[in-house]
Amino acid sequence: MIYTLTFNPAIDYVMRIGELNLGETNRSESEEIHFGGKGINVSTILANLGLETVALGFIAGFTGEELNRAVTERGIHTDFIRLSNGNTRINIKLKSEIETEINTQGPAITEKDIAKLYKKLEKIQNGDTLVLAGSVPGTLPQNIYEDIMSKLNGRDIRFVVDATGELLTNVLKYHPFLVKPNRAELEEICGRKLDTDAKLTEAAKELQKQGAVNVLVSLGGDGVLLIDEFGRTHRRQAIPGRVVNTVGSGDSMVAGFLAGVKRNYEYALELGIAAGSATAFASGLASKEEIMALCQK
């Protein structure tokens, strides 16, 4: 089973507005509502590809119930912890000539709630995968990914970590099966510009030396670089196409990679790139048909 963890899921309320005038009453031309969060995005692509997945995390209030309903409808098993106060957040995205985002705080998570999470994590068995994706809310201990991995250490669990900075570097000693920084995140970690493949390879190998089993560096429209567990370097170009919205491309790539890795790393890369690019070419997260169409290219 592939579990994903999303601390602070969100409902995105996207409004298209011809012209945005601050301090006045504006009218939107259209609205869309998207349910997500990085872990949920990974689960969504896995479910789209026909894999079984459980979304873990925290929800609250009526928005949380609606998020749970919408996520379940995608064919994802959910096992969210319900917080006693507040509401799952709604983030506002205003699309006019320029884009304005207002991201909201989200409900408070208490120590008791964290204890409930650890209880749920107990269910994860040998051979399962746990995806830890995204940032940790500022109100929580910032070593929580580390704590989770140390508590589950010793079990044969594949950890996937898609996080930035110390959140990522602090877990390398627990040998995560996969880490997936993008170029900017890898540059931030190693503190230098990585503008050539040789420099990227060197930096990715440093993460491997520190403990990561596989290091997948996503490069947006420039494709992807993988240092696999055998130390082999794979470099692939992205699939060309018309970009609509790249949000969630990285999460899609992680899901595609996990779906493909049962076969081998070549196929994992192929499916990862196809899923990442298919999402970049779609308005939301890609469907199975959209992903498989690119995979055949």
Ligand SMILES: Nc1ncnc2c1ncn2[C@@H]1O[C@H](COP(=O)(O)OP(=O)(O)OP(=O)(O)O)[C@@H](O)[C@H]1O
């Ligand atoms: N403009 C693009 N054209 C084609 N493929 C793309 C494009 N942008 C992203 N992709 C595909 O998606 C993969 C992941 O994208 P990217 O490197 O932007 O991830 P990311 O920065 O982690 O994104 P996010 O965190 O927002 O999900 C890329 O490696 C590539 O295969």
Ligand SMILES: [Mg+2]
């Ligand atoms: Mg990312």
